[in-house]
Amino acid sequence: MGSVTAVGSRERLADALNHRQPDRVPIDLGGSTVTGMHVSSVAALRGYYGLEKRPVRVHEPAQMLGVIDDDLKDAMGVDVTGIFRRGTKFGVPMDRWKSWELNGLEVLVPEGFVTTVDGNGDTLVYPEGDLTVAASGRMPQGGYFFDAIVRQEPFREEDLDPADNLEEYGEINQEDLDYLARQVEEAGTSRGVMAGFGGTALGDIANVPGTSLKHPKGIRDITEWYVSTRSRQDYIHKVFEGQVEIALKNLERIYAVVGDRVQVAYLCGTDFGTQKSTFCSEKTLRELYLPHYKRINDWIHTHTQWKTFKHTCGAVAKLLPALIDAGFDILNPVQCSAAGMEPEMLKERFGDRLVFWGGGVDTQHVLPFGTPEEVREQVLRRCEVFAKGGGFVFNPVHNVQARTPVENIVAMLNAVHEFNGETR
Numbered sequence: 001m002g003s004v005t006a007v008g009s010r011e012r013l014a015d016a017l018n019h020r021q022p023d024r025v026p027i028d029l030g031g032s033t034v035t036g037m038h039v040s041s042v043a044a045l046r047g048y049y050g051l052e053k054r055p056v057r058v059h060e061p062a063q064m065l066g067v068i069d070d071d072l073k074d075a076m077g078v079d080v081t082g083i084f085r086r087g088t089k090f091g092v093p094m095d096r097w098k099s100w101e102l103n104g105l106e107v108l109v110p111e112g113f114v115t116t117v118d119g120n121g122d123t124l125v126y127p128e129g130d131l132t133v134a135a136s137g138r139m140p141q142g143g144y145f146f147d148a149i150v151r152q153e154p155f156r157e158e159d160l161d162p163a164d165n166l167e168e169y170g171e172i173n174q175e176d177l178d179y180l181a182r183q184v185e186e187a188g189t190s191r192g193v194m195a196g197f198g199g200t201a202l203g204d205i206a207n208v209p210g211t212s213l214k215h216p217k218g219i220r221d222i223t224e225w226y227v228s229t230r231s232r233q234d235y236i237h238k239v240f241e242g243q244v245e246i247a248l249k250n251l252e253r254i255y256a257v258v259g260d261r262v263q264v265a266y267l268c269g270t271d272f273g274t275q276k277s278t279f280c281s282e283k284t285l286r287e288l289y290l291p292h293y294k295r296i297n298d299w300i301h302t303h304t305q306w307k308t309f310k311h312t313c314g315a316v317a318k319l320l321p322a323l324i325d326a327g328f329d330i331l332n333p334v335q336c337s338a339a340g341m342e343p344e345m346l347k348e349r350f351g352d353r354l355v356f357w358g359g360g361v362d363t364q365h366v367l368p369f370g371t372p373e374e375v376r377e378q379v380l381r382r383c384e385v386f387a388k389g390g391g392f393v394f395n396p397v398h399n400v401q402a403r404t405p406v407e408n409i410v411a412m413l414n415a416v417h418e419f420n421g422e423t424r
Helices: 009-017 039-048 070-076 162-166 174-187 222-231 233-261 282-303 317-325 343-350 372-386 406-419
Strands: 056-060 080-084 097-102 105-110 115-117 123-125 137-139 192-196 264-268 307-311 330-332 355-357
Touching: 009 192, 039 056, 039 070, 039 105, 039 406, 080 174, 162 233, 174 192, 174 233, 222 233, 222 282, 233 282, 264 282, 282 307, 282 317, 317 343, 343 372, 372 406
Parallel strands: 056 105, 080 192, 192 264, 264 307, 307 330, 330 355
Antiparallel strands: 097 105, 115 123, 123 137
């Protein structure tokens, strides 16, 4: 099978981001930690397309997401390249790769990624690869990704210090800046470029436990954090204020080395939705989160050409006006199966103000468990709705998970190409 040229992908993405009708719907797979694929699915696709057999690198070890190299991007017809920060959720840098086995599949992980197996057969991973401290992640026996281990230390209310919840944030160092600059240079100029610089995900529950820290302090229990968003709002405001101050200084330094070669900045993965409702009211979102989001978005829109990317799963339609007012340009993953998230309504009400990056196919039921024809039919319907007038980047609803049939992933991609009038 011949590859699809990436020439024009950058311009295609720019058109979609600016609500202009592109020549065809741009495709993202692997551009971020919420639009990627499990490493086993990446390996399966390499086999399907007859590409060189080699272990796939894991760029996000908590979710076990795989790096999609250029040869596979060409084969799939992907328009977007992702730029990732050097550090991982377990506090180890992305360098000096080594072999590691995941359920019989050889993959590559950073050298600092250190694991043990406990008496139950579960795999434990350690912050900064330090076996002398408690593990910060657990993969159940036979599992495919790591869950965070909550290591909440006892605290007295009067001793709570917002600085403790800022320990993992700090001034970006030159080595990390150089790493970002190299990635942008290697990304070239043909594909669109999105980047996740880190440090701007206010209240993301995946980050609260502090899996990169050896001895996390502050409020680190997930339930305690959610309770605090109601009972300790002054504390949360101070955490967010501190985080934003650090983030703005870092973004200034980052922009100096990557410039506008980056088109999209993935800022935040804080989830506000469940399958049927939301975690908070619009009032709480506006009072607790919006002022801090807006500071970041305003800085970016004043000083760069980047579009800002907000990830939130679930039934969040009633929160979209607040997220728009906060300055976000892009919504992901567009969970159309959640209550009140019908594609037609979303496009009609918000399509002139939000780019829908996702929503292309359901990853809870249709993609993993449907037939290739069912996948094709849903993809074509979603493209028909979301693609009109631009403002749409094709991606499934969140990451492609392990054990998703490779035939279904290919059917998904082929359906987008069919919609685009491409012969493959």
